[in-house]
Amino acid sequence: MSNIFHPPVRTLMGPGPSNVHPRVLGALSRPTIGHLDPTFIGMMDDIKSLLQSTFQTRNEVTMPISAPGSAGMEACFVNLVQPGEKVVVCRNGVFGAHMIENVQRIGGELAVVDNEWGEPVDPDALRDTLKANPDARVVAMVHAETSTGVRSDVDTLCAIAREFDCLTIVDTVTSVGGIDVNVDRWQADAVYSGTQKCLSCPPGLSPVTFSERAMDYVARRQTPVQSWFLDLKLVTQYWGEGGARVYHHTAPVNALYGLHESLLMLQEEGLQDAWDRHAKVHGLLRDGLTQLGIDMVVAPEYRLPMLNAVSIPAGADDAQVRARLLEEFNLEIGPGLGPLKGKIWRIGLMGNGARQKNVLFCLSVLDQVLNR
Numbered sequence: 287m288s289n290i291f292h293p294p295v296r297t298l299m300g301p302g303p304s305n306v307h308p309r310v311l312g313a314l315s316r317p318t319i320g321h322l323d324p325t326f327i328g329m330m331d332d333i334k335s336l337l338q339s340t341f342q343t344r345n346e347v348t349m350p351i352s353a354p355g356s357a358g359m360e361a362c363f364v365n366l367v368q369p370g371e372k373v374v375v376c377r378n379g380v381f382g383a384h385m386i387e388n389v390q391r392i393g394g395e396l397a398v399v400d401n402e403w404g405e406p407v408d409p410d411a412l413r414d415t416l417k418a419n420p421d422a423r424v425v426a427m428v429h430a431e432t433s434t435g436v437r438s439d440v441d442t443l444c445a446i447a448r449e450f451d452c453l454t455i456v457d458t459v460t461s462v463g464g465i466d467v468n469v470d471r472w473q474a475d476a477v478y479s480g481t482q483k484c485l486s487c488p489p490g491l492s493p494v495t496f497s498e499r500a501m502d503y504v505a506r507r508q509t510p511v512q513s514w515f516l517d518l519k520l521v522t523q524y525w526g527e528g529g530a531r532v533y534h535h536t537a538p539v540n541a542l543y544g545l546h547e548s549l550l551m552l553q554e555e556g557l558q559d560a561w562d563r564h565a566k567v568h569g570l571l572r573d574g575l576t577q578l579g580i581d582m583v584v585a586p587e588y589r590l591p592m593l594n595a596v597s598i599p600a601g602a603d604d605a606q607v608r609a610r611l612l613e614e615f616n617l618e619i620g621p622g623l624g625p626l627k628g629k630i631w632r633i634g635l636m637g638n639g640a641r642q643k644n645v646l647f648c649l650s651v652l653d654q655v656l657n658r
């Protein structure tokens with residue numbers, strides 16, 4: 287017979303999910319109401335405006351997709367790309383590779399700007415690729431590559447894409463709430479994020495925002511969007527575009543209470559203060575790791591504060607150390623992926639987890655386990 291599932295209480299310092307803030311956990315357990323209840327609809331509107339502040343955009347079409355970050359990614363691609371159209375994907379880690387698969391499944395054509403894992407996207411390489419592919423319509427990039435801990439210069443990459451009259455798709459799953467994400471300054475066209483990193487919510491929702499240019503394209507496209515669930519024309523009607531609300535799916539009511547609470551908390555703290563907090567604890571972690579003889583992998587100018595890629599010290603057994611941290615200290619850190627598997631650990635300082643106490647805890651137990 288099955289028993290009630292009681293998850294262990296862990297300190298989550300991997301690539302996400304991060305620990306959910308107690309206020310968000312409290313919000314999640316509030317009474318479920320109907321998703322067309324006028325009170326709930328009021329909260330949906332509030333979420334839209336809180337997301338506009340979080341993304342720093344005035345885009346009318348700004349809302350959460352009722353599914354995780356990968357669904358936000360897919361929503362951007364299926365709506366902005368039709369079969370046969372060319373997309374330039376900038377790949378410097380795992381998530382650029384997922385973007386490529388999206389384009390392939392749509393039947394789009396691809397031009398890939400490949401960069402070393404651990405390096406940001408090279409703007410000159412993007413410009414060269416766009417010169418060589420004048421028929422490209424869309425450029426896609428990852429702001430904060432969670433697989434490597436690298437930040438790319440989205441301001442510059444979006445400006446280059448505009449020179450070639452391309453729409454832009456930007457992944458901000460790991461960056462939102464931890465570093466500056468300024469959709470209107472970037473003039474990015476389709477931007478998606480996730481709730482389980484610096485927003486301190488559980489996984490399962492994907493905030494998205496679309497520019498007028500993007501929505502013009504969606505209105506004009508000739509072929510139907512392959513995904514019924516992610517078709518923006520339908521989803522935006524559900525989120526009240528044009529004043530009407532047309533049933534599309536049953537919103538994850540309690541998950542949206544959680545998102546609302548976390549966005550409220552971010553507003554109370556202030557975006558700049560939240561970014562500063564991430565930067566400060568990142569500095570503490572970096573200094574402590576240096577004292578333990580553990581090196582950072584990424585050059586300081588591209589380093590993400592919320593995702594610290596570090597070299598596994600010589601002689602340490604990757605899987606064994608991580609297993610001990612988890613079993614003996616309830617501490618989760620992340621392994622390397624792809625070519626970095628077995629070479630790096632990924633230490634997350636995300637959202638509510640970006641605290642001095644987490645840094646000190648992580649340093650002290652790492653020291654114990656490594657020096658045993």
Ligand code: PLP
Nearest residue numbers: 354355356381432457459460480
């Ligand atoms: N993009 C990036 C940069 C991510 O880090 C992740 C998840 O880790 C995703 C996309 C996919 O999000 P999800 O796992 O919520 O589907």
